[in-house]
Amino acid sequence: MQSLTLESATEERGGARLRKLPRLHVKAFTGGLIVLTFILVGAFGPALAPHDPNKQELTAMMKAPQGIGAVHALGTDNLGRDIFSRVIYGTRISLLIAFAVVFVSGFIGVTLGAISGYFGGKIDFIIQKLVEVVWAFPPLLLGITIMAFLGQGLFNLILALVAQRWIPYCRVVRGQTLSLRSRDFVIAAQCLGAGNRQIITRHILPNLIQTSLVIGTFAMASSIIAEASLSFLGVGVPPEIPTWGTMLADARIYISTSWWMPLFPGLCIFITVLGINLLGDGLRDLLDPRLKRTGSGL
Amino acid sequence: MTNYFARRLAGTVPVLLLISLLVFLLIHAAPGDPTLLLLGEETNAAEVAKAKERWGLDQPLYVQYLKFLKSAAAGDFGRSFKYTEPVARVIMTRLPATIELAIFAIIIATLLAIPLGVWAGAKPNSWIDNLGTSFGLFGISMPSFWLAIMLILLLAGVLNILPTSGRSTYGIAGPEQTGFYILDSILQKNWRAVWDALTHIFLPALALGVNMLGILMRVTRSSILEVMTEDYIQTARAKGLRENRVIWRHVTRNALIPVITVVGLELGTLLSGSIIVETVFAWPGSGSLLITALNARDYPLVTGVVMTYTLAFVSINLIIDVLYAVVDPRIRY
Numbered sequence: 001m002q003s004l005t006l007e008s009a010t011e012e013r014g015g016a017r018l019r020k021l022p023r024l025h026v027k028a029f030t031g032g033l034i035v036l037t038f039i040l041v042g043a044f045g046p047a048l049a050p051h052d053p054n055k056q057e058l059t060a061m062m063k064a065p066q067g068i069g070a071v072h073a074l075g076t077d078n079l080g081r082d083i084f085s086r087v088i089y090g091t092r093i094s095l096l097i098a099f100a101v102v103f104v105s106g107f108i109g110v111t112l113g114a115i116s117g118y119f120g121g122k123i124d125f126i127i128q129k130l131v132e133v134v135w136a137f138p139p140l141l142l143g144i145t146i147m148a149f150l151g152q153g154l155f156n157l158i159l160a161l162v163a164q165r166w167i168p169y170c171r172v173v174r175g176q177t178l179s180l181r182s183r184d185f186v187i188a189a190q191c192l193g194a195g196n197r198q199i200i201t202r203h204i205l206p207n208l209i210q211t212s213l214v215i216g217t218f219a220m221a222s223s224i225i226a227e228a229s230l231s232f233l234g235v236g237v238p239p240e241i242p243t244w245g246t247m248l249a250d251a252r253i254y255i256s257t258s259w260w261m262p263l264f265p266g267l268c269i270f271i272t273v274l275g276i277n278l279l280g281d282g283l284r285d286l287l288d289p290r291l292k293r294t295g296s297g298l
Numbered sequence: 299m300t301n302y303f304a305r306r307l308a309g310t311v312p313v314l315l316l317i318s319l320l321v322f323l324l325i326h327a328a329p330g331d332p333t334l335l336l337l338g339e340e341t342n343a344a345e346v347a348k349a350k351e352r353w354g355l356d357q358p359l360y361v362q363y364l365k366f367l368k369s370a371a372a373g374d375f376g377r378s379f380k381y382t383e384p385v386a387r388v389i390m391t392r393l394p395a396t397i398e399l400a401i402f403a404i405i406i407a408t409l410l411a412i413p414l415g416v417w418a419g420a421k422p423n424s425w426i427d428n429l430g431t432s433f434g435l436f437g438i439s440m441p442s443f444w445l446a447i448m449l450i451l452l453l454a455g456v457l458n459i460l461p462t463s464g465r466s467t468y469g470i471a472g473p474e475q476t477g478f479y480i481l482d483s484i485l486q487k488n489w490r491a492v493w494d495a496l497t498h499i500f501l502p503a504l505a506l507g508v509n510m511l512g513i514l515m516r517v518t519r520s521s522i523l524e525v526m527t528e529d530y531i532q533t534a535r536a537k538g539l540r541e542n543r544v545i546w547r548h549v550t551r552n553a554l555i556p557v558i559t560v561v562g563l564e565l566g567t568l569l570s571g572s573i574i575v576e577t578v579f580a581w582p583g584s585g586s587l588l589i590t591a592l593n594a595r596d597y598p599l600v601t602g603v604v605m606t607y608t609l610a611f612v613s614i615n616l617i618i619d620v621l622y623a624v625v626d627p628r629i630r631y
Contacts, residue, residue: 133316138611140570145604148592149324225441229574232443233589248444252578259451266444274439281435 028282034275038268042092051082053089053242065260075260077250086242087264093243094269097154098223101161102216108162109169110212114200116170117177127170135167143226147235157236161226165219172215173208180204210287217280221273228269244269303620310612317608318370322363325597366601375602380594385602389584393606394477395465396572396583402499403507403568404561411437411511412557415518419553420545422523430515437512442571446505446578453501461498463580470494502579506571510564517560521553528552555622562618566611 041048050073057080065075065083074083116127134142146160180186181204189199224244230236231245232252239246244265251261350356354365369376375385411434418430454462461467465479471494472486480499483491525531526549534548535541573585580586584603591599 129312133313133320136310136313136317136608136612136615138566138570138607140567140573141604141607144573144588144592145321145324145600148600221439228441229443233574233577235592248447251447255447255451262444262447262451266441266447269441269444270439273441274435277435277439 025282027278028286031275031278031280031282034271035279038091038272038275039095041088042095045088045092049082049085049088051085053081053086054240055082056080057082064258074264075258077247077261078254078258083247083260083264086247087244087268089242090244090247090265091268091272093237093241094224094227094245095272097158097161097227097237097243098220100158101165101223101227102219104158105162105165105219106169106212106216109166109215110173110205110208112166113170113173114177114204114208117174118181118196118200118204120178124174128174131167131170134164137164139164140226140229143230144233144235147230152235152238154237154241157227157230160230161223165223168215168219169212172211176208176211177204180207214280214284214287217276217283221276221280224269224273224276228265302623306616306619310616314609314612315367318367318605319363321601321604322366325601326359326362370605375605376598378591378596378599378602380591380596380599385598388599389587389602389606391477392582392584392587395479395581396569396576396585398478398480399499399502399506399572399576399581399583400565400568402503403510404565406503407507407510407514408561411514412518412554415515415557416522416545416550416553418515419519419522419526420549427519430519434512434515434519437508437510437515440508440512442505442509443574443578445508446502446575449501449505450578460501462501465495465498465582466491467494467498502575502581505578506568506575509571510561510568513560513564514557518553518557521556522549525549525553559618559622562614562621565614569607569611 050071057076059080060072060076061078061080063072063076063080066072072082072084074087076082077086112127116124137145142163143160146163147156150156150159186199186203189203194202227236227243228245228248231243232249234249237243237246239249247265248262251258251265254261347356354362357365373386377383378385378388381388414426414430414433418424418427421427450462453460470488471479471483471491472488473482475482475485479495480492483489483495522545531544531548534544539548569585572583573588575581576583576585577589584606588600588603588607590596591603
């Protein structure tokens with residue numbers, strides 16, 4: 001009797017899984033497709049862009065969008081620069097910054113989190129204090145402060161964005177490492193004489209990849225928005241480099257006269273972030289249902 | 299309880315100290331001499347030295363930090379270079395505008411997100427759930443400042459129905475009492491000014507609240523889904539209660555606990571968001587003040603605003619933690 005109920009229970013769960021899977025795939029698939037499209041646009045930007053993104057054409061200033069196939073498909077800005085080309089180059093730079101931020105903060109966060117959770121004691125205390133202090137800053141404000149005092153530039157911007165983004169990795173990884181290090185396979189490795197370093201790199205880190213991937217999608221989305229916000233405020237990327245944020249900053253005073261100037265770069269941010277969030281939700285559901293991903297935090 | 303609160307309060311002191319040190323060091327790592335910037339290019343060494351002495355910039359760094367710390371503890375961040383007024387006073391005149399904006403953003407976000415989240419969570423995979431989930435996803439993916447620009451473009455530019463900058467139309471509002479325009483106008487029974495202030499605050503509050511709306515909707519939904527599987531909900535249904543009553547009385551009440559925490563956590567994001575949304579709408583709050591101060595390299599003012607925001611953020615988190623312990627008796631302190 002008992003085995004029967006057990007069996008039907010597992011069967012039911014399996015059934016629910018099967019019913020659920022296609023829907024999840026749709027989500028992850030759509031998100032992945034959007035993200036991939038933008039990555040390809042960024043990668044092949046120079047070949048796709050019809051114009052030089054910085055070429056000023058003073059005879060063709062503030063031209064409204066002319067439609068696909070025309071000289072300036074999405075119109076031109078206040079200096080006569082082609083918006084379509086700028087959006088393409090903007091994709092390239094915005095995504096490059098976001099990827100750099102995600103990888104650097106992931107590397108720092110996972111390393112510190114694993115060390116903190118594995119060794120515990122004093123080093124754990126110090127790292128966790130650091131986490132607490134950095135996390136006590138309202139998000140974006142730390143970025144603005146750092147950028148304001150270090151000055152504009154790609155390197156400074158990546159630094160300013162990494163400053164808080166390693167924290168979610170560090171926190172989650174620390175918690176997972178804490179539970180992993182008392183697991184049988186880690187103890188077995190210790191008994192066989194493996195060193196701490198070997199245990200962390202060979203036995204602990206591989207178990208952290210899935211979670212980090214989900215946090216990574218989240219960090220990517222927030223990096224894109226933060227980069228645009230900082231550039232918009234004039235403390236991000238130097239204004240001569242086309243990114244979605246600097247394009248929006250240029251558009252600010254022309255909102256009432258040229259709607260196409262703020263529309264297209266903003267739409268790119270929105271669609272990309274939407275795609276990343278869809279992909280992240282899908283990945284989370286597929287890989288690690290326990291991880292709650294609400295979009296809160298950074 | 300008191301003990302727990304005291305312990306948490308004491309825990310924030312080193313955090314604030316370290317933050318103040320970080321801000322202080324960042325300011326001094328900044329390229330460019332503020333004295334030169336203020337006095338202009340046409341100046342001589344004697345004037346620079348005099349100005350440095352007046353502002354205490356000639357002393358060693360640690361002395362400057364200790365002096366800064368001592369006066370900061372008393373709420374004194376010095377005199378603003380730009381406004382030549384005490385920093386605390388400048389911030390105090392701007393703070394009500396930001397608080398008012400934040401309160402309205404939270405009201406808009408919670409009023410829309412919680413019912414939608416409850417409804418979506420109560421009927422998983424229904425049309426309302428799909429609508430709500432898409433809405434939540436849109437909310438978290440929307441850059442608030444771009445939404446702000448688009449709202450200005452659409453509602454103000456094309457339809458021309460709402461004002462797009464400032465807090466009130468010139469000449470309508472009465473004298474300031476609290477600094478909260480809506481409250482002031484209600485106190486003065488100036489209904490035209492109340493309506494005027496409401497029309498001014500609506501667009502910025504909507505733009506500022508949109509991320510919180512998305513997040514709250516998602517948290518409410520998942521929290522409802524979780525509580526729905528609890529045994530006491532089965533019991534409530536078994537008692538023969540109507541589904542509506544089960545959802546709103548039994549499920550929602552228990553599901554709202556994590557939602558409170560998220561509202562608190564998101565307050566910090568809201569504060570940061572206000573910096574950029576205020577800039578777009580020319581809202582005269584402390585967020586746009588920060589950007590003005592940054593552009594003028596007004597270091598005392600920048601420090602003052604950053605420390606005010608951080609203090610607010612730290613206090614909010616503290617209050618939320620304590621509230622959480624009060625609401626959920628299972629949490630031991």
